[in-house]
Amino acid sequence: MTLALSEGITCRKVVFLAAVCWLSNSLTKFAKLNRLSPEIEVKLRFLMEEKFGKEVWERVSVDRRVANLHIPALLFHDTGDREVDFEESRAIxxxxxxxxxxxxSGLGHKRILxxxxxxxxxxxxxxx
Structure with missing residues (x-):
C-alpha cells in the first residue's frame, strides 16, 4: 500500500495494522520462523540484491517511502507483537x-485484527 501511495495512487485516508517498515527485518524474522540457517539467510539476501539491486533494502523501507505523503494515516500496533516489532510502526x-x-497491549499480531x-x-x- 505505501509503495502504491508513494508512486501516486490517491486515497482520502489509510489505516494500517501491525505495519512492517523494514524488509530486512522481515527477512530475518522469516528465516528464524522457518529455522533457516544463517548461511541460507545470507543467500536469500544475496538473491534479493541480485534480483532487485543492492539498494533494495533502502528503496522499499516504508519510513522512507512515506516521508513525502500528506494523507491522514492511522496505525495500530501492539507493543507485545512478536511477529512485527512495534518500533516498525513507530518509525512509520x-x-x-x-x-x-x-x-x-495484550493483542499481539493477530488478535488486533x-x-x-x-x-x-x-x-x-x-x-x-
Missing part, C-alpha cells in the same frame, strides 16, 4: 506527516 508514524500511532475497539476506531477514522 514518525516519518509520515499526519500519521497517528495507536499502541495496544479482531479487536472491537480497534475496528471501531478504524471505522470512525475512515468515516470522519
Amino acid at each position: 508514524a514518525q516519518a509520515w506527516h499526519g500519521a497517528q500511532l495507536v499502541a495496544t 479482531r479487536n472491537e475497539r480497534v475496528i471501531q476506531q478504524a471505522v470512525d477514522f475512515i468515516n470522519f
